[in-house]
Amino acid sequence: MPSLSISQLKLTIASRNARWLAKPTPLGNLNDQQRRALLGVSLNAADLAARTRVAETTLGSFDQEVDWRARRGRNFVTSVRDQGGCGSCVSFATVALLESMCGVEKGQLLDLSEADLHFCSSHGATCGGWWPSDALDQVKRRGVPDESCFPYSSAFQDGGGPRCIIGPERDRRAVKLLESTTLSSAAARKEWLTRVGPVSAVMEVYTDFFSYGSGVYEHVSGQLEGLHNVLVVGYSESERCWICKNSWGAFWGAGGYFKIAYGQCGIDSTFPFWGAQKVVLPDYANVRPVPGWFGSEDQGADIAVADLNGNGRPDLVVFHIDNPGGENHGYYRIGRDLDGKGNVTGGWSDIKAVPGWFGAENQGAGVAVADLGGQRCLVVFHVDNPGGENHGYFRIGRGLDRDGNVTGGWSDIKAVPGWFGAENQGAGIAIADLNGDGRPELVVFHADNPGGENHGYYRVGWNLDRDGNVSGWSDIKAVPGWFGAENQGAAIAIADVSGTGRPDLVVFHIDNPGGENHGYYRIGRDLDSNGNVSGGWSEVRPIPGWFGAEDQGGGIAAADLNGDGRPELLVFHVDNPGGENHGYYRVGWDLDRDGNVTGLWV
Secondary structure (H helix, E strand, C coil): CCCCCHHHHHHHHHHCCCEEEECCCHHHHCCHHHHHHCCCECCCHHHHHHHHCCCCCCCCCCCCEEECCCECCECCCCCCCECCCCCCHHHHHHHHHHHHHHHHHHCCCCCECHHHHHHCCCCCCCCCCECHHHHHHHHHHHCECEHHHCCHHHHHCCCCCCCCCCCCCCHHHCEEEEEEEEECCHHHHHHHHHHCCCEEEEEEEEHHHHHEEEEEECCCCCCEEEEEEEEEEEEECCCCEEEEECCECCCCCECCEEEEECCCCCCCCCCCEEEEEEEECCCCCCCEEECCCCCCCEEEEEEEEECCCCCCCCEEEEEEEECCCCCCEEEEEEECCECCCCCECCCECCCEEECCCCCCCEEEEEEEEEEECCEEEEEEEEEECCCCCCEEEEEEEECECCCCCECCCECCCEEECCCCCCCEEEEEEEEECCCCCCCCEEEEEEEECCCCCCEEEEEEEECCCCCCCCCEECCCEEECCCCCCCEEEEEEEEECCCCCCCCEEEEEEEECCCCCCEEEEEEECCECCCCCECCCECCCEEECCCCCCCEEEEEEEEECCCCCCCCEEEEEEEECCCCCCEEEEEEECCECCCCCECCCEC
């Protein structure tokens, strides 16, 4: 059947009093074969019959409106993808379901590999159809790794048919499910969407659907083209419709989404919904150790990332303040040549002392590397806790060489003016040119512990030179949101996470709630020339994996380790297990513009 005329389709919609609008789309101009190639559900009649006979118990209670793009104050749905001209919709819908449940259950919106599920599983390396139950079985058995393990586009790079590429350490990177279920009654579907999360659904597709633009779709014209698998992200009782995410790119429909009326195209009559639960993330036990001595008591730590030896590969700078009894001392070491997996491949430098006074009690520390006055410099910060009000100080080590040695001497110790409170539980620094004048600013952060809930604050020192002088300081700015009542480390980093060309502020803290500690971060988008966050703050995001029960410092840095143009998040903590302390770091891959780690934490 030829493509439908948009003008005629609009007339038909109007004559039927339908609630949707048609628009011209590239898909609307496809021929019969091309249209049907997008519809990759192969009906498993026996499985369908068995699943629709399952008895369901419902509570009869569900919300009137649900949309998991804005649920519980958060978005739990990943970006719209494009399956291209391949019948891989089942894998795209199944991966979208898995990604959403990672967000709901684990607090991580991941970008997982549809190509691995479709071309490397029992389905085989073809663009043929599949059935949702079979795809979910494969997720439970073998899991799905992150997108960078096997990008979808790389399956077609040779110009021929699709191929399977087993990415490096594929099994170790795979996310799995323990449970999936089918939902047949309307009440069961809505209760699941209310209480658990999005679901996968199958629908009949007619020719007019390819020209959907907005509104609540119902079939008005054209022939049955095939069966399609989509993600249902919610519903509306007021509009009497399901809200769905498609896999035909964001140019189609309403930004890649559509609404479909109850009872249309078999979506809630012929076919069940598929739900998933109990996501299993990869093993995070391989948090990377930082070798060497940390002492048995620390009072602050931080990290920085910079290419010290000029070989194009970043190096990791690890700093800590030792509290041996009596006067404190600061030390740092260099992990050379971080590779595309976050490993230190060039060995570690010896431990280097930072000369000068640190006081006898500290409550936070920071480190940064920056070019100041034509010299690469190491900037070291600490919060002194003398009794009474705390004070912040920094010094600059000039001429940092490829081995991490300060060759140009150290500046005198400079005070950071203004209030730090009487008790702090973490601090950090970052350096960036905020106002575009070619001279860097020093951003200083601390976590205040006033009794009750903690609070985070930062200030900006303008136009930092290599002698440690600044031309002035901003007012003290609050970081909104929760920090817990007890912290055991905090830090900041600056990077263009949102891709706007303006720096973003990454704020990290270690919460000490009793029992195991937990790490969290948030993004302050688009720092303006006055140091204000002009683009709003992200929600507070958890960092998965082990932090120990007692920490004595933490740090954060952002850098593109694998050269894909998206920054990675490096998170560090000093574990205090009793006896000697130990330092560890982990990497969160591919930080997106909303602050989500889309490529797993390892």
